[in-house]
Amino acid sequence: MLHRIAIAAVTVATASAAQAQDVGDASAGEQLFNQCQTCHVVVDDEGNTIAGRNARTGPNLYGVIGRQAGTVEDFRYGDAMVEAGEQGLVWDAETFVQYVQDPTGFLREYLDDSRARGKMSFRVRSEEDAQNLYAYLASVGPDGGEGDGDGEEDSGS
Numbered sequence: 001m002l003h004r005i006a007i008a009a010v011t012v013a014t015a016s017a018a019q020a021q022d023v024g025d026a027s028a029g030e031q032l033f034n035q036c037q038t039c040h041v042v043v044d045d046e047g048n049t050i051a052g053r054n055a056r057t058g059p060n061l062y063g064v065i066g067r068q069a070g071t072v073e074d075f076r077y078g079d080a081m082v083e084a085g086e087q088g089l090v091w092d093a094e095t096f097v098q099y100v101q102d103p104t105g106f107l108r109e110y111l112d113d114s115r116a117r118g119k120m121s122f123r124v125r126s127e128e129d130a131q132n133l134y135a136y137l138a139s140v141g142p143d144g145g146e147g148d149g150d151g152e153e154d155s156g157s
């Protein structure tokens, strides 16, 4: 009987570790973000630079997680990105991870338009890297990445 309880406890612990892993590793993502800085900055609403220097090829990625695609005001997106945003594309763990691994392919699939083109000419090599980048960008957003996967901790240890 005691034995059973112990096994159940181990199962619960393993499940929550797997969940935490799902969203990636923010500090690994911070390292990886070096690759993005050629084109992107992360600058908060007060103008403080969190990452990058002054690249303007891509939009400011501050608060990108949870945001509608293609909506940074002073940035000129491609038509496909604007259209995807209008159709309801929002950056979350799933869409972000897919997009950064194949920007044009993702937009084509999302819009169901084989001629759609994305303006981002860079691909993240692996899903794991993409998840780590997601975790990093969520962590530097306006609410520190809360609201996604929150409220799952300590379910009665």
Ligand code: HEC
Pocket (backbone or CB within 6 Å): 032, 033, 035, 036, 037, 038, 039, 040, 057, 058, 059, 061, 064, 068, 069, 070, 071, 072, 076, 077, 078, 079, 080, 081, 091, 096, 100, 117, 118, 119, 120, 121, 122, 124, 133
């Ligand atoms: C060579 C330049 C370049 C690099 C490097 C680059 N991007 Fe981009 N990125 C762009 C451009 C340009 C766009 C706008 C795409 C469009 O309009 O189709 C964009 C758009 C995005 C968007 C959508 C933003 C929005 O406001 O909707 C995300 C998310 C993104 N990039 C993440 C990344 C990440 C993460 C990296 C690093 C792994 C990265 N990018 C590297 C140029 C780049």
